[in-house]
Amino acid sequence: MRQLALFPLNLVVFPGEKLNLHIFEPRYRQLVRDCISEGITFGIPPYLNEAVSTLGTEMQLVDVEKNYTSGEMDIRTRAVGLFRIEEFYRQAPGKLYAAGLVEDITDDARPDIVLQGRIASHLQQLYDVLGLRKLMQELPPDYRIYDVAHHLGLSTEQEYQLLEAGTEMERQEIVLEHLDHILPVLMETERLKERVRLNGHFKNLTPPNF
Numbered sequence: 001m002r003q004l005a006l007f008p009l010n011l012v013v014f015p016g017e018k019l020n021l022h023i024f025e026p027r028y029r030q031l032v033r034d035c036i037s038e039g040i041t042f043g044i045p046p047y048l049n050e051a052v053s054t055l056g057t058e059m060q061l062v063d064v065e066k067n068y069t070s071g072e073m074d075i076r077t078r079a080v081g082l083f084r085i086e087e088f089y090r091q092a093p094g095k096l097y098a099a100g101l102v103e104d105i106t107d108d109a110r111p112d113i114v115l116q117g118r119i120a121s122h123l124q125q126l127y128d129v130l131g132l133r134k135l136m137q138e139l140p141p142d143y144r145i146y147d148v149a150h151h152l153g154l155s156t157e158q159e160y161q162l163l164e165a166g167t168e169m170e171r172q173e174i175v176l177e178h179l180d181h182i183l184p185v186l187m188e189t190e191r192l193k194e195r196v197r198l199n200g201h202f203k204n205l206t207p208p209n210f
Contacts, residue, residue: 001086004058005031005042006098012046012159013057013079014146023073027096032073035061043083043102046160054085055163082107082163108167109144115172122179123148129186145171152178
C-alpha cells in the first residue's frame with residue numbers, strides 16, 4: 001500500500017483518458033503545486049451518492065496550460081491506472097487536500113474478439129442514429145471499452161460499474177447489455193420522428209392491387 005493525494009470529483013475517469021481541469025479551490029491549487037515541485041500523482045475517486053467511492057483513477061499532471069492572477073489554473077492531466085482506497089483521510093498530513101492509503105489494481109485487458117465485433121457493429125448503428133459517425137471513424141480496430149465508455153450514454157453510476165469490472169470481457173458484457181437495451185428504443189424514436197416529419201406532406205403512394 002502507498003499514500004496517494006486524492007481529488008474527489010463527480011465524474012468517472014478511465015485509464016488512458018486525457019482530462020483538462022480548471023483548478024480554483026486553495027486545497028487543489030496546493031495539490032497542483034505539489035505535483036509540480038515533488039513530481040507526485042493524484043487520484044480521482046468518483047463522488048457518488050454523497051460519498052467518496054472506493055475505486056479511483058490515478059492521474060499524472062501533464063501541463064499547466066494557464067495561470068490566472070487569482071491563483072487559479074487550467075491543467076492537463078492523463079489517467080495512468082486504477083486503485084482501491086483502503087483508508088481515507090480528509091487531509092493529508094500537513095496539507096489542505098485529501099489523501100488515502102491505496103492498493104493498485106491490476107487489469108486484465110484481454111478482449112473477447114467475438115464480443116468486440118458485436119459491440120463495434122452496435123456502435124456503428126448507435127453513432128449513425130445519433131449523427132456521430134466521426135466517432136466511429138476515429139475508433140481503432142483494437143479499441144478498448146475505456147476508449148468508448150464516455151460515448152455510450154451511460155450514467156455516472158453505470159460508468160463506475162465499468163471501473164469495478166476487473167476484466168475487459170466483463171466490461172464488454174456490460175456495454176453489450178446496455179447497447180442491446182437502448183438501440184431498439186433509439187431506432188423506434190427515429191422511426192417516430194420520420195413519421196411525424198412525413199405527416200401533412202403530399203404523399204406519392206402506389207395503391208395496392210386487389
